[in-house]
Amino acid sequence: MIQKSSERNKQGVIREINGPIVTIRLPGVRNSEQVLIGDLRLVGEVIALQGEEAIVQAYESTDGVRPGEPVETLGKPLSVELGPGLLGGIFDGVQRPLEALFETSGDHISRGVAPPALDRERAWRFVPDPELAPGMRLERGARIGTVQETKTIEHRILTPPNLSGELMELAPEGDYKLDRCVGRLKGDDGVTHRLYLYHNWPVRLPRPYRQRDHSQKPLITGQRILDTFFPLVKGGKGAVPGPFGAGKTVVQQQIARWSNADIVIYVGCGERGNELVDVLETFPTLQDPYTGRMLMERTLLVANTSNMPVVAREASIYVGLTMAEYYRDQGYDVVMLADSTSRWAEALREVSGRLGQMPVEDGYPAYLASRLAAMYERAGRVVTFLGDKGSVTLIGAVSPPGGDFSEPVTAHTKEIIQTFWALSKELADARHYPSVDWVGSFSDHVNTVARWWHDEVSPHWKRRREQALALLARDAELSRIVNLVGPEALSSAQRWELEGAALIKEGVLQQNALDAVDTFASPKKQFLLLEMMLTIYDKGAGLISLGVPVQELRGLEFMSRARRAKQTYDSDQTEELEAMIKEISDEFARIRVEYTKFQEHAH
């Protein structure tokens, strides 16, 4: 614990209650310090000071609180506990463990209860770092040992990143509960600090690191439209905006399930309770495709559903980010999904409205843009104090009102992030899932990841990707003509272009999250499917220029087989896909020979 015991908790009194906003008189309280409110001892956070009065936002409902009741400071800002036992857990917006709350207070969340986030009863096997000995100097964020947290994740026990000094004592290997001291350190301030398997860190203060790292690798999600067309890198910043019903949640859940990160943190911020339960119930039954272990062993959930207090909703994103940074500091690649940042922004708006602050756009406070930017800036790939590389990838869902992407949250987000997966209502209505719109989406990382695809998958990746996008753009153009004058106006070559685009859409872009085979595609499979559709298109275009009718090509036996290939062959069956591409090429060659003969004969 970093808290200084010399500081006595201060006492004050409540002046006014206005929903989640409480005015108190408490001289000497600091901004962002936590306080306990009233006889119910609800937790809140000071957000403004004025003379002897302070304005507090409460993380719990203030029903039944009266003016005149006492308030008490906690002497520290909103902090989270960081240590083994986080993974597999489900926490609320201020890191209260929801399973433990269920045990103690039943189906509904009661107020004024704050069990510790990490289980104090559980003992962990601590293995001290063999290279350490008393008397050695420890820099901040140093490793003092390890705990095997889950089968795949080795938890590195770190000293707090604001503490360095001389190691005085380190416990031998053994089973330790969290509140048993495992070492002592004489800090540079001359004070002796006890070391535990966990430490606290304030959520609004980004955890420090040695430096930013610029090497970049793609984040593989197994989703073709994301990986192949609009890639994101590990440590990148992405956004998924979409109106309701466009499939935002499914996209996020697919990323949580299939991305090749070490740790996934899913923050349900002001979203639906039943969807979180879906994650809670299905993740423990799913396998991590990379390690074969259960998915829940690398996942942790922060759940602040839409009906839970709005102030805790605002905090939940920072709670998630701080835990993400903590695993990053141990050298892991972490993906954090924030669903949805619009609800977070609305929480800001709600609080600022209650404070009577001047609204600027759509009622949002003037600091919306800077808060958003600062939040996304906590993503990134870094060199940790240990010298390892770790990353936090932040993917924020955005829920624009009425699906209007020009609204403030979407517009500001767009300026900050590097990968933008725009979901379209039209595609979703036609049940084209994932409904990522290839016109409105973008990625700044294409050139960065092209090298990886070139080396790992195929040297033709970049060219094929561009060809497919060009074909889709042509399709949009030609469809406009069809809508005006009908399909008869198109030439055979143009009609074949439409068919090619349809192949890309149905055979590559559409991906069924509920289909056991199709739900995940390895980079190799992604490329082969793209290669297959474009092979059909290229070879077909050749035949059309010879005069083969489009109708005949459309009726070829393998056309519907190619469209179904994504569901027929899983990611291990790349040889079958390659064989099928060859079969298709051979068939085209055969038709070509036949057709040339026929024409010669006709002459």
Add this chain to the structure above:
Amino acid sequence: MSAKEYRTASAARGGLLTVIDAPRVAFGDRVAIRDHHGALRNGQVIRSAEKEVLIQIFEGTDDLDLESTWVRFLDQPLEVALSPELLGRIFNGIGEPKDGRPPIVSSLKRAISGSAINPAARTYPREFIQTGVSTIDGLNALVRGQKLPIFSASGLPHNRLAAQIVRQAKLVDEESSFSVVFAAMGVSYADAQFFKDVFSSSGVLGNVVMYINQADDPPVERLALPRAALTAAEYLAFDLDRHVLVVMTDMTNYAEALREVATAKGDVPSRKGYPGYLYSDLAEIYERSGRIRDRHGSITLVPVVSMPSDDITHPIPDLTGYITEGQIVLSRELHNQGIYPPVHISPSLSRLMKDGIGKDDTREDHPRVANQLYAMYAKAQETRNLASIIGAEELSEQDRRYLEFADQFDKQFVGQEEDEDRSIIETLNLAWELLSMFPKAELTRVSETDLAKYHRSGD
């Protein structure tokens, strides 16, 4: 309970009363107000400071004066009494009887504000509810514990559809029927009477609790009404182990009442004058539905939301759509063609359908059939647009088949009688009848096995 009455009202407007020099009053507490006629009104503390208390009065502030208004702080939250006797009764927004019968007497009282269900205590809803309506069961299935609103607009038959769902809803394998909690906010006398008639003619009246606030009742009361109704629903579901279907009409009236009070209170407005907390406020209501671990009962919520000027992007349907698990959208175009229920399937969606249908719940082909119907209908809509420009004669034979499909789909699949209760098997068979208009090769979203088993063609 405090017996002291305060005569220190300092302002009264827009349903809000300010009282000064009041004692330290708890936020959210109940207040009794006696006006100059001696009549009692009910209120709730919505802001409490040392010197000044702001009260919202459910009966409104009309005809109050500041001198002869007596305010008593009751020192208790806004509660309703709960007992099995609720069933068959009619109440107003704060749980007072509206049917001329005595109030419910019970030692069990609960605050209507409720508290959030712990997400870890929920279980995922996955039991299919058969409503007998093809567009819902077949394409946007409702499951027990879901919240699925009907997005409608003025003049569309949303009430008839809601009533049909109430009459017909059942679980496929279970005889147990639903208990119904009906919450009406700002509805006309005719609409309220329509539902009463439906409940009594279908013989379910003894299994229904009604909370009714009519259009000419005070708007502030609408703010408490859904909360009182849901408190009753929670009691029926989680104390008495019943499956509860909650129908709320019309959420737009609720949101307008919220805006009215927010404006009077001086809250900073966001979109269209609605307060910034409209989303959180609606979520507090909608999220009270669901299933809870180890509890037998459930709350399924079907709110009716009328879209002002048919605009689905209006804040009320928009925010509702972000909270609920899908939506059933009614279309004026279909309605004008005489099709009932005029469910527009393209924007309609049920997010929880995927786990409630298929082999063990309805039939193995159900998910793929739904997907295929959607794909064909989307294509047919494109063809319709094309036909309206270049004329149906110019279309290819293939395209004309899509047109024919769309027409038959609207007529046979979407359209049905108000008392027509189709089983899910009938709905799926009807779907195959329509899909069989196409050759097998064009049906790429169903499996080969489905085609062999259900496609009507001879081969």
